[in-house]
Amino acid sequence: MQIHFIEGYIQQIYLVEYPDKLLLLDGCTRADVDIVCHFICKELSRPITDLKLIIVTHMHPDHAGGAHLLRTRSGAKIATAKVAGHWYSGLDGILMHWSDMILALWVAGRKKKARKNLWYSRKLDADYYLADQERLPDFNDWQAIHTQGHTDRDLSLYHETTQRLYVADLFVKVRGQFIPPYPIFYPNRYRRSLQRIRNLNPTSIILAHQGEVPFTEIDFDRLDQLAPQIPVTHWRSVKAKTKKALGLHQSLPPK
DSSP: OEEEEEEOSSSEEEEEEOSSOEEESSOOOGGGHHHHHHIIIIISOOOGGGEEEEEESSSSHHHHTTHHHHHHHHOOEEEEEOOSSOTTOHHHHHHHHHHHHHHHHHHHHHTTOOOOOOOOOSSOOOSEEEOTTOEETTEEEEEEEEOOSSSSSOEEEEETTTTEEEEETSSEEETTEEEOOSOBSOHHHHHHHHHHHHHHOOSEEEETTTEEEEGGGOOHHHHHHHSOSSOBOHHHHHHHHHHHHHHHHHHSOOO
């Protein structure tokens, strides 16, 4: 088993190679589909049909955006967490889907990347829905771990043999420090997920936006302290700013 680290549009791409098959640890963005296909066919000199399974750890554009298109090109199956409903459901979901794509483009701009089409379906059509601690289909050396908090369906992926753990966006590194991600919809679940990873005690942690780091470098006490007590989401941020603006307007003296 070898994990290939590929630079994606706004995140790292992790392609796991076996002699007879390939596993993609996350669905990446729509803009990464050609990159993944090129790497498989040109760098590895393997047919695209060797890609057998694509994991979607959660529904954000840089984790789910390329999954459907990659399945169409390769014939691979898609697996995600066994959670009822769709993340981007209802009118709020439609608006959040758009705002998440806009945020992804903003991140790309900060990385000096050209603007690209990131559109993808807000409803994931998966082939497998994984329960907590379930083994990945056809990749029994990997285990799905539910680590909710960032959203209601976050997955981490544990390779038991090497004790390496891919945590997607469970935390990020900013200015040399590990911090909780934005948004966090479920703070209590988030803290439980941190404790669960801490108890698992893997050898290393693989992050969607940082690479692989030794487990001993992660300050879980600090992460727990920085985690919010109430949800920190798009809508709460908009409401807070609107309320502040209205309060400022009301406090101004009449002309």
